[in-house]
Amino acid sequence: MTELKDRIDRSKLPCHIAIIMDGNGRWAKERGSHRIFGHQQGVTAVKDTVEGAGELGVKYLTLYAFSKENWCRPKEEIDALMELMVSTINSETETLIKNNVRLLVIGDVQTLPLSVVEKLNEVIGITRNNSGLTLIVALSYSARWEIADAARRIAEDVLSGKIDKDSIDHEIFSDYLLTNGIPDPELLIRTSGEYRLSNFLLWQIAYTEMYFSPTYWPDFRKEHLYNAIIDFQLRERRFGKTSEQLKCD
Ligand code: IPE
Numbered sequence: 001m002t003e004l005k006d007r008i009d010r011s012k013l014p015c016h017i018a019i020i021m022d023g024n025g026r027w028a029k030e031r032g033s034h035r036i037f038g039h040q041q042g043v044t045a046v047k048d049t050v051e052g053a054g055e056l057g058v059k060y061l062t063l064y065a066f067s068k069e070n071w072c073r074p075k076e077e078i079d080a081l082m083e084l085m086v087s088t089i090n091s092e093t094e095t096l097i098k099n100n101v102r103l104l105v106i107g108d109v110q111t112l113p114l115s116v117v118e119k120l121n122e123v124i125g126i127t128r129n130n131s132g133l134t135l136i137v138a139l140s141y142s143a144r145w146e147i148a149d150a151a152r153r154i155a156e157d158v159l160s161g162k163i164d165k166d167s168i169d170h171e172i173f174s175d176y177l178l179t180n181g182i183p184d185p186e187l188l189i190r191t192s193g194e195y196r197l198s199n200f201l202l203w204q205i206a207y208t209e210m211y212f213s214p215t216y217w218p219d220f221r222k223e224h225l226y227n228a229i230i231d232f233q234l235r236e237r238r239f240g241k242t243s244e245q246l247k248c249d
């Protein structure tokens with residue numbers, strides 16, 4: 001474990017890691033348990049991953065916890081997930097403070113139950129000046145919704161004369177997204193062996209490195225995170241250039 005961690009080059013850490021935490025239901029099913037048990041066990045993985053990222057000095061960690069599409073799940077499962085959200089934030093507030101973690105949320109927050117919104121706002125307020133890891137939880141999130149919402153607000157600002165339509169470029173567009181001010185993820189991890197994005201951060205991941213892990217989310221631990229980072233560090237990110245050009249830079 002220590003050896004694995006030592007193989008990480010601290011000078012080349014991804015500044016922002018995003019994770020699609022998938023596989024809770026299958027993990028539970030394989031054990032003859034209810035899907036909700038899988039979500040509950042997923043909390044241990046969240047805690048370990050947040051701790052691991054913070055210890056390494058990763059600046060931003062975004063966790064996809066609930067998509068807009070997830071509202072289509074059975075009510076019983078949705079209710080359990082919302083309750084789990086509140087109880088986890090409650091029990092983890094002290095740890096977030098102790099570890100200097102700043103909490104943020106991205107998503108269509110208005111669609112969340114009031115109990116969740118109030119708890120989130122409370123802890124976002126308490127941790128706002130923390131300067132260690134920024135933990136961004138994607139809740140009731142959909143990238144297409146986020147992009148369409150940004151386009152609508154840009155249109156409003158053009159109509160009111162606040163901005164000139166000819167000034168709109170990708171940087172201005174990014175300012176209207178929920179991730180305004182947050183650097184794009186350099187590494188995206190999806191667990192559970194699925195190879196898709198499920199409407200996550202479509203704009204922001206234009207040049208993100210993808211890492212797919214077969215591990216179901218409840219089994220994901222720091223060592224899995226370390227492996228993903230080591231894999232990331234072995235890659236050559238060319239951003240359109242040739243390998244030879246990069247060697248001259
Ligand atoms: C991810 O696990 C958690 C959420 C989407 C809330 P799943 O619940 O999607 O687990 P699988 O994919 O059914 O195994």
Ligand code: IPE
Nearest residue numbers: 020021022064065066067198
């Ligand atoms: C994506 O997982 C959303 C989260 C991890 C919160 P899903 O399990 O909902 O994705 P699909 O529907 O299988 O693509």
Ligand code: MG
Nearest residue numbers: 022023024025
């Ligand atoms: Mg899933």
